[in-house]
Amino acid sequence: MIGLKFLYLLGFMVATAVFGLIVGWVDRKLSARVQFRVGPPFLQNFNDFFKLMGKETILVRNGIHWLFITAPLAAFGMLVLISTMIWTALILHRGFGGDLIVVMYLMMIYSVALVLGGASTGNVYSSIGAGREIKLLLGDELVFIMICLVPVIQSNYTLRLDQIITHQAENGMVIGSVSGAIAFVLGLLCIQAKMALPPFHIPEAETELVEGPLMEYSGPLLAFWKLNHHMMYVAYPLLLVLLFFGGFKLQGIDILWAVLKYLLIVVLMILIKNTNPRVRIDTALNFFWRIAAPLGLAAVLLAVLGV
Amino acid sequence: MATNPYIALILIPILVGLFNLVLPGLLKKILTFLGMALTGFLTLMLALDPDFFEWIFEVPYFGLDNLGTFALAGTQLLAFIILIFTLKGVDKRIEKSFFVLYPLTVGFCNGVILSDHMIAFMVFWGLSGVMLYLFNLLGRSKDAPESARKTFMLIGGSDACLILGFVMLGFAIPQPSWFITDINVDLTGSAAIVSFISLLIAALAKAGGFPLHTWVPSYAKEAPVESVALLPASLDKILGIFLLARIVTQLFQCPLLIHMVLISIGAVTVIAAVMMALVQHNGRELLGYHAVSQVGYMIIGVGSGSPIAFAGGLFHLINNAIYKSNLFLVLGSVEKQTGTNELDDLGGLGKNMPITLVMALIGAFSISGIPPFNGFFSKWLIYHGLLDMAREATAGYEIWLLACFILAIFGSALTLASFLKYLHTIFLGKRPKKYDKIREAPANQWLSTGLLSVLCVIFGLFALEIPLPKLILPILEENGMGSFDYGLYKSKLIFTMMGVGFVIGWIIYLLIRKVRLDDVYLGGMDALEKFRVTGTEFYQEIRRMKPLSTIYDWVEKKWLDLYALLGGASNTIARLFQKAHPGLLSLYLFYIVLGMLVLMFIRN
Numbered sequence: 001m002i003g004l005k006f007l008y009l010l011g012f013m014v015a016t017a018v019f020g021l022i023v024g025w026v027d028r029k030l031s032a033r034v035q036f037r038v039g040p041p042f043l044q045n046f047n048d049f050f051k052l053m054g055k056e057t058i059l060v061r062n063g064i065h066w067l068f069i070t071a072p073l074a075a076f077g078m079l080v081l082i083s084t085m086i087w088t089a090l091i092l093h094r095g096f097g098g099d100l101i102v103v104m105y106l107m108m109i110y111s112v113a114l115v116l117g118g119a120s121t122g123n124v125y126s127s128i129g130a131g132r133e134i135k136l137l138l139g140d141e142l143v144f145i146m147i148c149l150v151p152v153i154q155s156n157y158t159l160r161l162d163q164i165i166t167h168q169a170e171n172g173m174v175i176g177s178v179s180g181a182i183a184f185v186l187g188l189l190c191i192q193a194k195m196a197l198p199p200f201h202i203p204e205a206e207t208e209l210v211e212g213p214l215m216e217y218s219g220p221l222l223a224f225w226k227l228n229h230h231m232m233y234v235a236y237p238l239l240l241v242l243l244f245f246g247g248f249k250l251q252g253i254d255i256l257w258a259v260l261k262y263l264l265i266v267v268l269m270i271l272i273k274n275t276n277p278r279v280r281i282d283t284a285l286n287f288f289w290r291i292a293a294p295l296g297l298a299a300v301l302l303a304v305l306g307v
Numbered sequence: 308m309a310t311n312p313y314i315a316l317i318l319i320p321i322l323v324g325l326f327n328l329v330l331p332g333l334l335k336k337i338l339t340f341l342g343m344a345l346t347g348f349l350t351l352m353l354a355l356d357p358d359f360f361e362w363i364f365e366v367p368y369f370g371l372d373n374l375g376t377f378a379l380a381g382t383q384l385l386a387f388i389i390l391i392f393t394l395k396g397v398d399k400r401i402e403k404s405f406f407v408l409y410p411l412t413v414g415f416c417n418g419v420i421l422s423d424h425m426i427a428f429m430v431f432w433g434l435s436g437v438m439l440y441l442f443n444l445l446g447r448s449k450d451a452p453e454s455a456r457k458t459f460m461l462i463g464g465s466d467a468c469l470i471l472g473f474v475m476l477g478f479a480i481p482q483p484s485w486f487i488t489d490i491n492v493d494l495t496g497s498a499a500i501v502s503f504i505s506l507l508i509a510a511l512a513k514a515g516g517f518p519l520h521t522w523v524p525s526y527a528k529e530a531p532v533e534s535v536a537l538l539p540a541s542l543d544k545i546l547g548i549f550l551l552a553r554i555v556t557q558l559f560q561c562p563l564l565i566h567m568v569l570i571s572i573g574a575v576t577v578i579a580a581v582m583m584a585l586v587q588h589n590g591r592e593l594l595g596y597h598a599v600s601q602v603g604y605m606i607i608g609v610g611s612g613s614p615i616a617f618a619g620g621l622f623h624l625i626n627n628a629i630y631k632s633n634l635f636l637v638l639g640s641v642e643k644q645t646g647t648n649e650l651d652d653l654g655g656l657g658k659n660m661p662i663t664l665v666m667a668l669i670g671a672f673s674i675s676g677i678p679p680f681n682g683f684f685s686k687w688l689i690y691h692g693l694l695d696m697a698r699e700a701t702a703g704y705e706i707w708l709l710a711c712f713i714l715a716i717f718g719s720a721l722t723l724a725s726f727l728k729y730l731h732t733i734f735l736g737k738r739p740k741k742y743d744k745i746r747e748a749p750a751n752q753w754l755s756t757g758l759l760s761v762l763c764v765i766f767g768l769f770a771l772e773i774p775l776p777k778l779i780l781p782i783l784e785e786n787g788m789g790s791f792d793y794g795l796y797k798s799k800l801i802f803t804m805m806g807v808g809f810v811i812g813w814i815i816y817l818l819i820r821k822v823r824l825d826d827v828y829l830g831g832m833d834a835l836e837k838f839r840v841t842g843t844e845f846y847q848e849i850r851r852m853k854p855l856s857t858i859y860d861w862v863e864k865k866w867l868d869l870y871a872l873l874g875g876a877s878n879t880i881a882r883l884f885q886k887a888h889p890g891l892l893s894l895y896l897f898y899i900v901l902g903m904l905v906l907m908f909i910r911n
Contacts, residue, residue: 002800009804013811056821062738063827064657064664073812080808081801097800098678101690104716105678106801108723112677115727116668119735119842122655123827127736127840134724135848141720145713153709157698159691160795216827220816282848289852300713304705 020230052223071117089161099159118213129212133203139288140193146296150183168246179302199276392755442534465512472505514547517576527595532639541628569610574711577603577718616692623685633759640748655738675723681766731842
């Protein structure tokens with residue numbers, strides 16, 4: 001039994017990684033088209049990844065080396081795990097080790113790893129970026145809790161990912177309701193912030209903080225951070241598909257639907273990314289706590305009332 | 308064969324003598340006096356009534372049920388592990404008094420847990436509060452006496468509430484009884500309600516629930532750090548929640564509304580305290596506020612009345628005692644090496660104190676509820692309990708419960724944020740020059756914190772094998788709360804599977820790495836100390852955000868501190884009385900006449 005789970009994990013790990021790098025190409029190509037450029041060839045992300053793998057790793061002399069190395073790898077382990085949890089629920093309609101609350105808490109590990117790894121170097125830019133990363137997490141987490149509650153309430157308080165899908169298969173997608181639609185839009189913004197994509201690329205802010213927490217990373221470790229980012233491009237939109245679009249079936253014409261559902265979210269994210277400038281961290285906090293959170297609460301109320 | 312109780316008359320003086328060999332002057336005298344008084348009293352009673360011993364030993368003053376076993380196990384475990392920490396490194400000037408107070412504290416706490424008789428319960432409860440005061444006086448800073456007074460006022464005041472509660476309980480029950488486990492009343496009628504509220508205040512003040520929590524941070528800042536790990540972080544939590552569990556499961560039959568109120572108190576405690584923790588600049592105060600915040604989860608769990616949340620609340624109690632004392636002791640180690648606990652002065656110590664850093668990481672992950680550590684498991688049970696209740700509730704209660712649920716989970720994210728700041732300020736970032744020569748803490752200290760960290764991991768991974776079935780589920784059975792389904796969370800699987808990705812990553816890294824060492828890159832600038840980011844300023848945006856800034860200002864002006872408020876109120880009243888006594892004879896005569904008139908009016 002544990003051997004089977006092990007196989008799932010390895011399979012989904014490779015699938016998520018490869019799939020993520022491909023979606024990374026979609027992202028770059030689409031962004032290039034938006035900016036009237038040609039964009040990179042299909043395999044560019046793979047080339048980048050393997051090239052970084054061959055580079056040397058530079059460790060900071062006074063930094064805490066073990067923490068610096070462990071951080072991207074721990075984030076990688078977490079992403080492999082949650083993508084497996086989401087894939088298993090989506091494709092095999094089974095639970096894998098944990099429910100929605102476990103997934104929500106596991107997702108925080110990415111920020112933890114980013115902060116600890118970045119700040120372990122003693123670089124001042126990394127420290128500032130780390131501080132912003134936590135604040136951003138605080139901002140989106142409040143809203144994220146609320147939007148996760150909406151599908152849970154609608155499927156009669158089950159927290160299991162597979163049962164949320166089953167319930168939607170029987171009663172229609174969550175996004176079909178008013179509360180579900182509001183929650184989906186907010187969820188999209190939360191994902192955007194969790195992945196630190198523009199307009200929420202505040203922690204990494206290339207032009208002022210020079211990649212913030214990632215500044216001292218190089219070689220294979222940087223490759224892992226990049227890979228993590230690409231894997232998030234798979235895992236997080238799929239979580240939204242699961243929560244709001246009722247998952248998907250992989251038979252016949254449904255495959256097309258599955259791809260469309262996923263692509264819809266990704267394309268929306270890329271378009272938001274390409275059309276918005278970076279906001280300041282206090283603006284982001286204000287947005288999430290003052291505007292998005294009341295809306296999220298309204299969605300929860302509507303869900304309770306069955307709308 | 309039963310022990311012959313007469314041996315007490317021989318043993319007491321001998322023990323007193325033995326103790327006096329090692330005790331300092333004043334205590335010798337006190338102990339001797341008490342020993343003599345006790346033997347004298349026993350002799351006197353024996354002379355009056357030959358069956359006295361039989362009476363004293365047969366009346367079941369003390370008893371132990373499953374809840375008691377759980378609390379007792381927690382107390383002994385924590386007291387033992389913290390003792391390892393104190394073996395080396397307690398401030399020399401306070402060492403003697405410290406080791407007198409330490410066993411006494413443990414004894415009194417055991418007394419509270421074992422006492423079935425109300426009077427014994429109140430006596431031990433009060434004595435354990437006195438211990439807090441004495442420990443606090445051992446603090447070396449000039450604010451220690453003030454903080455000790457504050458602690459004593461709040462805890463002592465809550466003791467008065469405890470007594471009132473037990474007295475009122477006497478009016479609420481049909482047949483008077485001194486034994487706590489005999490009592491079970493419906494929460495109807497004014498006597499029962501007054502009694503319930505009084506006992507609740509006592510329990511919340513001891514555990515540090517909102518709004519009676521203000522003594523915890525100030526105690527944490529001023530008292531010796533070992534005593535902070537022992538009392539507010541673990542034993543006081545155990546006592547307070549122990550009483551709360553007794554109140555809601557055994558003493559009273561609570562209606563749903565009361566459970567909802569308790570859940571709300573818990574949720575507010577979680578959020579209010581953690582928001583305060585975010586902006587602290589002192590490590591001890593920061594941990595003190597978290598000690599308060601975590602109580603919120605226990606109040607939610609134990610007070611909710613849902614079996615799964617009740618189990619989660621008690622589990623969180625023991626988990627919190629473990630990781631919170633771990634965190635305080637880790638800070639103690641840092642403090643003893645560097646001589647400060649001001650977060651602004653610390654930084655970058657992770658390189659010098661790697662073992663301590665690992666312990667701090669485990670403690671921080673546990674308290675923030677990162678799977679698969681123990682804090683997550685108990686919080687997860689509590690969340691499930693809340694959602695289970697919401698499923699059954701009517702729409703109004705449903706929304707209320709969901710609001711508390713959101714606050715509780717968000718509190719956990721805030722805790723994580725606060726602890727990332729805490730870790731950053733002490734262990735990460737740039738290290739100030741003056742700390743270049745700091746060394747790792749002595750072995751006994753990291754052995755103690757290490758044991759606690761190992762417990763964090765074990766309780767997280769094997770929760771379903773060790774703590775829940777052995778200690779907590781028997782309590783539920785005893786109170787007839789029935790069984791429940793665990794939802795889907797397999798901590799061991801999560802741990803292994805996260806480990807797989809992690810190990811694969813490591814293997815890839817080790818196979819292909821080519822390592823070079825270099826200095827930090829700041830785009831050509833020198834890494835000067837004036838550019839250092841300590842981390843204490845991380846949450847300035849939140850501090851300045853409206854309307855939170857107003858609330859923070861109020862708290863800083865102590866407008867929300869119950870102790871300061873009561874102090875202010877009593878001062879005002881005293882000043883009014885002062886003004887009424889100017890020393891004029893004619894005015895006093897007027898008072899007398901006025902009093903006479905009032906008396907005559909009442910008599911008519």
